[in-house]
Amino acid sequence: MSKKALSILMRARMRPNSNSNHSVSPLSLTNAVKQMQRHRNSREGQSAGGASREENSASNDSGSSEREFMHVRASMDSAVSMNKTEFLDDALNNFSEGYFSFSHENRRKLLLLLAREYDLNRSQVCELIKQYLALELPADKAQVSEEEGLFASFYRIERNLRHALKPVYEVLFERLNTHPGGLRFLSILRADILYILTEENIASLRALDSYLHEKLSTWLSPATLELHQITWDDPASLLEKIVAYEAVHPISNLLDLKRRLGIGRRCFGYLHPAIPGEPLIFIEVALLKNIAHSIQDVLEDSPPIPESEATCALFYSISSTQPGLAGINLGKFLIKRVITLVKREMPHISTFATLSPIPGFMQWLLSKLACQKRLAEGDMSQTLTEGSNLTFYEKILKPEEEEALMSLPKDLAMGQTGMETMFNLLTSTSYKWIHSSELVSVLKSPLMRLCARYILQEKKRGKALDSVANFHLQNGAMVERINWMADRSENGLSQSAGIMVNYVYRLGHIEEYAHSYFSNGEIHASSDLRHYVESDKKQ
């Protein structure tokens, strides 16, 4: 999963863990939790226990902070340099507990110190490199077998070089990986690193991240993960995690959760033996007669159809729980395994589809409209000298769409051009346009058409610009259908004017589609979808 895809799939709604003394969440979540707490407190009038604790710990900083810092730093150093396993466990525990108790600033300081002071030994690398260059390669490869002896020195220095190129912090990572709770701690460490990197681009920290990312990818290979069907019989502590981390369609109450685990529904998670009771990623599935058109159909489908009548397994939500695992595509393997499992258990199910958000559509469309508006106003020079992006005037709307927008009554919509009117409508407070059938009927056609274009044609480095589209396409899905008014929630309207998309995983074509998308960015789409775009071209 790309970092971006994951970050979107993952906007975790985590509840603070009130019976813990430490903040065992990454920085990003700590902040998110603070905001949520404030939000919920103001909305629900709850006591601000969690939030005030967080703030207290932050204001404590200046006092004992330096001493604390030195203490945790010392335990980190022991954890790297120690040889005896008995004390090593203590050092690792002290280090992780100390780290969890740290303020944002101390975490940042410690991570930078780890990245810089526990780096590799460059003079040793240079020494080996010089030895290596002094060796002479046998000219003729065919002679290799006779010259085995010659190669022995190559092998030796290459092995030494491989070791010398390992940063010292690898020892810490390796040790934490085999330490109880260590893998989870590493995932939090990485979440913090990523959070800091969004604020400052620090080369050493970026190198630390890239190394940790590689390590985590190896440790979390699909072979090490256990597919677990999450049911109402699971421990409440696990189900609580599902509620906390469901990122796409928040679970409103216990009944809602129970329905998502009940008849006609499935929920599967990937668990790692070292992080028990907490799926790293989970997917929610609805068993339906046909591919659903709207998320409300799925969430409020009560009672569900008998499972024996289902022909479609609809993946309506996939959520990662670990921001620190960004860039590790667990979702791809999870989807494949779930397809295999469902197909085996219910051979009557022949369609595997998603009902997915289009998180980037409105942002893309509004910036496009704003830019064209400026260009249309003759503000050409400014745009060009800004040099931010060379954009040329483009008729985003078809003449008939432009016309329909311009002919709207002025009390409903304002604007010098159709594009401006559209921009104003889409940015209106409380999405008032959806309450007017006249506005809806005028906007539907251009929005659907532009949405198809956004999904099928807007690319970044050869890959779909939309993060969720990119996620499913790289997993081998095709774009089947876009659905008008499929998600009327505030979130759905602000992301994609309420439009949702069905991606379909076609059995027997998954690898082929993944491959052609991977190698030349080709996006497979149904003829309906292609029709939107082709009519666009003819214009």
Next chain:
Amino acid sequence: MSKKALSILMRARMRPNSNSNHSVSPLSLTNAVKQMQRHRNSREGQSAGGASREENSASNDSGSSEREFMHVRASMDSAVSMNKTEFLDDALNNFSEGYFSFSHENRRKLLLLLAREYDLNRSQVCELIKQYLALELPADKAQVSEEEGLFASFYRIERNLRHALKPVYEVLFERLNTHPGGLRFLSILRADILYILTEENIASLRALDSYLHEKLSTWLSPATLELHQITWDDPASLLEKIVAYEAVHPISNLLDLKRRLGIGRRCFGYLHPAIPGEPLIFIEVALLKNIAHSIQDVLEDSPPIPESEATCALFYSISSTQPGLAGINLGKFLIKRVITLVKREMPHISTFATLSPIPGFMQWLLSKLACQKRLAEGDMSQTLTEGSNLTFYEKILKPEEEEALMSLPKDLAMGQTGMETMFNLLTSTSYKWIHSSELVSVLKSPLMRLCARYILQEKKRGKALDSVANFHLQNGAMVERINWMADRSENGLSQSAGIMVNYVYRLGHIEEYAHSYFSNGEIHASSDLRHYVESDKKQ
């Protein structure tokens, strides 16, 4: 575990798997099995089904061998270069099945090809190295934080260099590791590599082995292994493995096996999720009143004492099942976990000891005696010019021992000196010396004394020369006691004149002892043991 220790702990008595069409055992075992088969056939008069199949497949070689070889080679190549996971699984299956069907010669050819043709890209490494040397390190490390930017190029090239230094065959290893059955296949591949290396020292193959060894160490870290108590309720297919692989004290029949899993006994194995139903290593434990003096006491202790009366957990056998995992110390972690587990379940047990063979004692003693005999005969010049090892004349026997040996009646023992007499007695056919109480009483004193010296003082590169001693000492045990006539089996007599040793794992001192042994070769021993050696010095 050192390779040597493991190779000794592991002399596998594997039964051929008669319902398989392929030889899925490593080369070394295939040969061992052939020998065993012949042995058993001649002894037990069984049909030679297994052995003749092996030989047939070997004699088939010349015919279709080349075509077969090219076929498996092609699947190996696909397994390395392929991107699509669907076909990748097929390629990996074809490769492993093809490999299993190979003769010794074809396996050797394929492994050499893998080592040489799927090596790393040396010109790419050289290119990166030159780029690296062109960079300039900031002179002052304190300036680092201001010069972050400068470091970015270092990080980049170091990362690229790390990747370039990975041989191409790493892809194959990584893919096999996550492929069902792949880890077991890799362990067999490595067993074959090690077997070939005992016959020929090939640099590229040694590099392949060293790389695979490192990979396997990571994948088989104790965190990935499951401790399993093996009981009579386990599947017969697993129990069969215990019978096949018990290397130290062969299991003679079903009753014997049942007793080893019954009251007063425990058997624990380490299982890896990817190699189900087959422990990688297992340990057999007897719950006793005191540390046992002889293996017969343990094996024939019937009925065992009530478990509630036990104060000692005696590790009387530890066997590895995978020759391909040589050099990966699983035993150390297994012993520690078993100690923790037993201690928790039975707090009345306070002593954790072994009753261990001394596999190298007789070999060491006989070569010492032979050498001294030659020196005594004035054959000094030859020894020195051979230059094999500069050995000086040494009074191996104390005067009273020498005297006792020389005063034996001539019909019992022959020799010009005490040492020669001893040598002749110890190498006599069928160990006839143990049947004469007179000979036993004369030999006991020098043999016990020299055995203590062998265990406590004979070193190789600072570590105990005896492989089993080295294994337990590096795990943190101390030498408690040596036992006369502790193993009267043919094997016990030929290895160590029937002497066995108790190593003790002293709770609270395990790490300390392991550390002092690791850092300066210090061997902790009971005062009784030290007494043997000190009296030796006074001489």
